[in-house]
Amino acid sequence: MLIGIDLGTTNSAVAIWQDGEAVLVPNALGELLTPSAVSVAAGGQAWIGRSALDRLAAHPQDTATSFKRLMGTAATARLGSQLGGKDYAAEDLSALVLSALAADVEALTGERPTEAVITVPAYFNDRQRKATRRAGELAGLAVRRLINEPTAAALAFGLQDKGDREPFLVFDLGGGTFDVSVVEMFDGIVEVRASAGDNRLGGDDFDHALAAFAKPRIDPEARLDALPADRREALLKRAAESCRRALTTAPEAEFAVVLGEERLTGTITEAEFESACEPLLRRLREPVVRALRDCAIDASELSEIVLVGGATRMPVIRRAITRLFGRFPNASVHPDHAVALGAAMQAALLGRDAALDEIRITDVCPFTLGVEVAEQDGHGGLQRGLFSPVIERNTPVPVSRVNTYSTLGNNQKTLEFGIYQGEAREVRGNVKLGHIAIPVPPRPAGEVSAEVRFSYDSSGLLEIDVHIPVNGTERNLVIVDEEDRPGRKELDERRAALARLKFHPREDAAHVALMARAERCYEDHIGDVRQAIGHWITLFAGALDTQDPRSIADARAVLAARLDEVEGSSPL
Template sequence: MTLVAIDLGTTNSLIAVFTEKGSELIPNAMGEFLTPSAVGLNNANEIVVGVEAKNRLVTHPEKTHARFKRFMGTNKDFKLGRKTYRAEELSAMVLRSLKSDAERHLGTKVQRAIISVPAYFNDVQRKATYAAGEMAGLKVERLINEPTAAALAYGLNSKDDENTFIVIDLGGGTFDVSILEIFEGIMEVRSSAGDAFLGGEDFTDAIVKDFGEQIGSDFEALSPSARANLRDLADRAKKGLSEKDAVKIKFNTKSKTYELDLSRDRFEEISKDLIKKLRLPIQRAISDAGLRAENIDRVVMVGGATRMDIVRQHITRLLKLFPEHRLDPDHVIALGAAVQAGLVDRHEALEDVVMTDVCPFTLGTEVAIELPNGQHEGGHFQPVIERNTVIPVSRVVTNGTIRKGQREVTLQIFQGESAWVRDNVPLGTLNVKLSPKKDEFEYFDIRFTYDVSGILEVLVTVHSSQKTERLILEGNPGALSKAEIDKRFKELEKLKVHPKDKAENSAVMSRLERAYENQLGDIRQVIQRRIAEFSAVLETQKETDIALMRDELMKWVESIENMDIF
């Protein structure tokens, strides 16, 4: 049974396996390692995933979704046609697509997976990721923190060294910083911090905003599809800046053509506030680890957004150390997760690497504190497991009832760093029935166990009766029950998914359609004619003809797309 490793990203997802030769990425039907985390409905009302869906984000924004990872574990609904889905279900569709890519590539059934999550994900979000895996028909063996995976991808080769690393992961939508120490073949996570709402997409948004100013008052009136197109151009302009000092963009709408430009200096100016946000999580991770920046030996950059020069320069300024990027920053997490898959399977080549991780946030309960006047003040947070404690960990606190003869106690579980529970994230509630003697206080042990996958279990044992209660998350809006997951799994099974072998064809077709939308005048008619030709060839169902034309069109449409950026 093959164990695959999946990097379920905000913008792109990857799948990899561990073989005798080490980590190996698996290409999708399009022959690419990166599958965009986008899901949509095509014109035949079939579900499409990946590049196809991403292209349709421009042409059919109302029938396509991307960037849903931010909403894992929330009740936000995403509409696709007549049905609505949760972020878990959309993620499950991406996972399902990756799974079938792997099955085709490996020639075996794939049923077990390791999925990477941001270190910052809380319990609800982690459970949501598990649920997404299950809905895709995968048994999720373990979740791995993304920075840990990144360090594994880099760290394995230097297991004889003693090193302290900082892993800086600026992905599409999240920013994570972790400090790791390697010694004697042990990889230890010392601390992790981050910003769940900072990523490469925010830089793209800044460019879109700048373009909006250049466009002027017409910007507000742009249709959703024109906006999505502008965003796509902004993203390509951002990438263009790594080679050139300035780029010019041609942006076509139905009525007008705009010439927009972006220089390196301008980009630096508009992203100043975003760049400033990089400091705090780095500083916090270092101080949590009880270190100073000068104790750090290596800086590892992960995530596509670390390709930006301004990001690298700023990191160098902060740490006085040049970051390394031997591996492709987009591939690092998947490669590292595959190393972890090898570890879980106790693959021979990895026998001597052990790793420990930390719990990235403080977990505790609400307590009342007795004031000097004898009254009780509720709402205080009592930490049970402190942030950046090495996991697995199991800790016990003993609390008592406020009143004598109290018959019930309601225990609320929170995650966060504030002294007041109202500022922390509620995880769940546990009602414990007590049967005390009259006029006696009752005491009970609260045991928190946080396992290697970042799943929290709470056990409460009442002293007098020695009865134990286990926490089942209830009243938690973000968490799905087992029955619900099964139900959704069955519903997803029934969904009509666009067949894989046709994916390549429709990818080319949707790119042509997008080009048609973006262009004006004569070139449009040419594109339209080519679309008609391609449809005709597809009708014939002659595989060789189709493949020939597809390859030719792919190159052609690429040249058209590049006409917009110069």
């Protein structure tokens, strides 16, 4: 079975193609979104999704979120959060989320998925894309295709009526990344004209800005500073998320942190939130300008501005978009669901489903591809380590381009080319993909040239051909996403390590969620109410220990009813 997965920074979702349409698959809690969170206790017991997120405030040292931002980054090849006393790579944690999503599909259909289309930010580089593929492998999924998130969203939006559409812009602001793509639809072709983005800008950053603004107001005596940093940040993050969501429907909201027997609170207005986020709002402009410039389209020529990603629900974001484009955006697609639905549509296209027989997708190369060169500096010396583009960013793929380079030294015997991806003038600011060398006949400088051809396709395969015209010598290098996958032995060892994480039979997702809800309720109250909640938690925990279904069901019903009563008695 081939499925479509939106592997998000904050939340993930999975969809399947069923009866001619894309359908989202609920998790064990009946929710269509699964938090991208993993928590591991010292003994190896693991929680994934909502249950892991609910452990964050109480067990921040054992819980990881937003690890998508660490995918493929050299500085954090291993997570330093010491989850359960052991380090985990970002792709290991992502694999656990992917595995949970696959299990949800199996629970619904009775069939275990074996293949997947996984979405990635359009601005993910080669290392980040390879890390995503590795995560899929570790989860037991053959990754048939990585599809850019705004492309997937455009597919879901564009196929609502399957009609031709003038160029429109997909504005995708998720929990941790920001992408824009300019897309056009005609004659059944979904054509991506240009993409740009910022992999360090998302809803998480707005939460951090809100927390930084609110902390001095709710905690003038800096009592939170006495807490361990991870505990303090977890409390502030949860409060910021709650406050931000409330501000989507109200002009002001409470920012509250429970500290022992006391609640530290303050009121934040929408105007104050917007002011605190002003530096982030300014960063939304540059990727939009770059994408429009690259495809030579003026903003006035866009037919729609389509909103995707949960962070676009924020009124401050929608106002910023309206100011930027001089018009209101289109919010007709579900911001949290569109990407997963588009991934399922891409899966159906790969499976040649008859319902999509006339649909084709074309995408672009998100980063410039080129070689390392040296140039004469005009003063008798050489400036080395420069980047020479061969395929410019936002070139439609598949594509093949050739550049010619010459020797710089007398009697030079070899021409060497480092292969890079990026936009920086110097290669040290770009990502190295590989290296190719070719012998050349010794001649005076500049008399021997090499034709360097790059060919790149939508699956991420890059082929480099180097040809020396004077003697016909040729060399070839193929760089593909699968190239630096771990060896089979390493892959098996890592999959086995993940499989050893213990999932106790009583850790049913519904029970874990109820217990987390009860513990959260306990933290939010003081005095007699807190004591009563603690007693109910103890009774439910005891019932779980009996492993008797009837006792557990009775205790679950009692605890849920008591929590409903407590949560229903709000002072507001």
